Amino acid sequence: MLLNLSHVDISYQGSEKPTVQDVSLELAEGERLAIVGESGSGKTTVIRAVLGCLPGGGRVSGGSITFEGKNLLDLSVDGWQKIRGKDISMIFQDSGNMMNPVHTIGKQYVEYIRVHSDMSKKEAYDKAVELLTMMNLPNPENIMESYTFELSGGMRQRVGIAMAITFQPKLLLADEPTSALDVTTQAQIVGELMYISGTNAAMIIVTHNIGVASCLGDKLMVMQGGHVVEYGKTDDVLSHPKAEYTKTLLAAVPEIGGKRYV
Numbered sequence: 001m002l003l004n005l006s007h008v009d010i011s012y013q014g015s016e017k018p019t020v021q022d023v024s025l026e027l028a029e030g031e032r033l034a035i036v037g038e039s040g041s042g043k044t045t046v047i048r049a050v051l052g053c054l055p056g057g058g059r060v061s062g063g064s065i066t067f068e069g070k071n072l073l074d075l076s077v078d079g080w081q082k083i084r085g086k087d088i089s090m091i092f093q094d095s096g097n098m099m100n101p102v103h104t105i106g107k108q109y110v111e112y113i114r115v116h117s118d119m120s121k122k123e124a125y126d127k128a129v130e131l132l133t134m135m136n137l138p139n140p141e142n143i144m145e146s147y148t149f150e151l152s153g154g155m156r157q158r159v160g161i162a163m164a165i166t167f168q169p170k171l172l173l174a175d176e177p178t179s180a181l182d183v184t185t186q187a188q189i190v191g192e193l194m195y196i197s198g199t200n201a202a203m204i205i206v207t208h209n210i211g212v213a214s215c216l217g218d219k220l221m222v223m224q225g226g227h228v229v230e231y232g233k234t235d236d237v238l239s240h241p242k243a244e245y246t247k248t249l250l251a252a253v254p255e256i257g258g259k260r261y262v
C-alpha cells in the first residue's frame with residue numbers, strides 16, 4: 001500500500017477536541033481518491049496532514065500515517081525535505097498565489113528543480129520547458145519569461161501542475177485545483193489531471209464538485225463536521241449512499257432520463 005491513514009485525529013492549537021476525527025484511508029499505487037464535503041468539514045486539514053504542513057499549530061494527535069511503509073509522523077525536517085515536492089507534491093487552488101509575483105516563472109521553476117536535484121541551470125530550464133509543453137501550454141519559452149500576473153488562471157494552474165509533476169511524484173495532492181476556474185477551463189484541467197493519473201501517480205483530490213469527484217476518483221470520501229461519513233469505491237458510494245448527507249449531495253445533481261449525470 002502506498003499511503004495508509006489509520007484512525008487519524010488532527011488537532012489545531014486551542015481546540016479542545018480534535019478538529020478532524022478518526023480518518024482512515026488506503027491508497028494503492030496509481031489509485032485516485034476524491035474527497036468531498038461542505039466547507040469546514042476538514043478536507044484541506046486531511047491532505048495538509050499527509051503533506052506534513054498543517055498551519056496554526058495543527059498536529060496529528062492520534063492514529064498513524066504511513067507512506068511506502070514509512071511512518072510520516074516520525075520524519076525529521078531533513079526526511080521531509082527529501083519527500084515533499086518530489087515523492088509527494090501538491091497542487092493548490094490557485095497556483096499563482098504560491099509563486100512569487102516579482103520573479104519570472106522560469107526563475108522560480110528552475111530554482112525549484114535545482115533545490116530537488118543536481119541538474120545544471122540549462123538542464124533544469126530544458127526540463128521545465130518540457131513539462132510546460134506536456135501541460136499543453138503554448139510558447140513555453142515565453143511563459144518562462146512571464147510573471148504570474150501575466151497569465152490567465154487556467155495557465156497558472158497548468159504551470160502549478162507542471163511543477164508538481166516535475167519529479168514524477170508517487171502521490172499528488174490537489175486542493176480544489178479547478179474551483180477558481182471557469183467551467184470550460186475546469187474541464188481542461190480535469191483532462192490534464194486524468195492524463196497525469198495515467199502516468200501512475202496516485203492522487204487525492206479535494207473538490208466541492210461531485211461531478212469532478214466521480215470523474216477523477218476510483219474512491220470517494222465524504223466528510224462532514226470533521227468526520228468521514230462515507231468512504232469506498234466511487235461507484236458503490238454513488239449507487240448505495242449510506243449517509244443522509246451524501247444522499248443530499250447527490251440529490252443536487254441533475255438526472256437526465258432517469259440516469260444521474262455526475
Ligand SMILES: Nc1ncnc2c1ncn2[C@@H]1O[C@H](COP(=O)(O)OP(=O)(O)OP(=O)(O)O)[C@@H](O)[C@H]1O
Pocket residue numbers: 012013019037038039040041042043044045046055056
Ligand atoms: N489554521 C487553522 N487554525 C485553527 N483551526 C483551523 C485552521 N485551519 C482550519 N481550521 C479549522 O479546521 C476545520 C476544517 O477546516 P478545513 O480548512 O480543513 O476545511 P475544508 O473542508 O477544507 O473547508 P473548505 O471547503 O472551506 O476549504 C474548520 O473548522 C476550521 O475552523
Ligand SMILES: [Mg+2]
Pocket residue numbers: 043044045175
Ligand atoms: Mg479546504
